[in-house]
Amino acid sequence: xxxxxxWPATLVQPVGSPLSLECTVxxxxxxxxxxxxxxAGRGLQLLFYSxxxxxxxxxxxxxLSASRPQDRQFILSSKKLLLSDSGFYLCAWTRQQNYxxxxxxxxxxxxx
Amino acid sequence: xxxxxxxxxxxxxPEGATVAFNCTYSNSASQSFFWxxxxxRKEPKLLMSVYSSGNxxxxxxxxxxxxxxxxxxxxxxxxxxxxxxxxCVVKSWQGKSTFGDGTTLTVKP
Numbered sequence: 001x002x003x004x005x006x007w008p009a010t011l012v013q014p015v016g017s018p019l020s021l022e023c024t025v026x027x028x029x030x031x032x033x034x035x036x037x038x039x040a041g042r043g044l045q046l047l048f049y050s051x052x053x054x055x056x057x058x059x060x061x062x063x064l065s066a067s068r069p070q071d072r073q074f075i076l077s078s079k080k081l082l083l084s085d086s087g088f089y090l091c092a093w094t095r096q097q098n099y100x101x102x103x104x105x106x107x108x109x110x111x112x
Numbered sequence: 113x114x115x116x117x118x119x120x121x122x123x124x125x126p127e128g129a130t131v132a133f134n135c136t137y138s139n140s141a142s143q144s145f146f147w148x149x150x151x152x153r154k155e156p157k158l159l160m161s162v163y164s165s166g167n168x169x170x171x172x173x174x175x176x177x178x179x180x181x182x183x184x185x186x187x188x189x190x191x192x193x194x195x196x197x198x199x200c201v202v203k204s205w206q207g208k209s210t211f212g213d214g215t216t217l218t219v220k221p
Binding site: 034090100104 | 153
């Protein structure tokens with residue numbers, strides 16, 4: 001069966017500090033991978049998606065970036081965090097683009 | 113206008129009640145439809161896919177109306193454990209998912 005991992009679970013970072021969140025998927029190959037952010041009490045906002053190694057599409061311009069160095073690894077980064085980057089960051093995978101998505105447990109980020 | 117709209121609620125219902133949620137979408141070319149459930153401070157979990165012919169999974173029934181561009185979720189015989197936020201998801205033919213902001217359900221004893 002497939003599983004998706006994210007870490008860390010929670011993170012408190014000062015404004016201006018760098019960020020690296022990691023997501024890995026097990027039990028499948030060549031998944032489509034996604035990064036979402038959810039602000040408190042709001043819906044999910046798609047940040048990035050990837051259909052393969054090194055292929056990243058950005059949905060929302062901001063100070064975040066994503067990379068996919070391996071087939072089942074997806075990394076979300078920032079060089080300098082802003083207060084507005086606080087939120088619940090969720091990684092998701094899907095087998096093919098019209099199939100259902102499965103989410104990791106998420107990282108709750110607070111920028112202070 | 114949002115691409116996917118849901119009544120945020122909250123819906124407060126007694127145990128055993130039947131409750132229905134609707135979700136409207138603006139892109140007539142949307143291909144796939146889903147309902148997710150999200151508990152407080154947890155990740156969304158797939159509840160069910162929504163098929164053109166309608167589908168049922170136990171106490172849950174999902175329906176799609178392409179002509180009117182809405183999907184619905186019906187929960188029968190509500191349980192306390194059904195309390196959660198229900199997210200409507202619409203996927204375009206390119207595979208992009210758009211999430212509604214969710215409908216909050218509280219089932220009370």
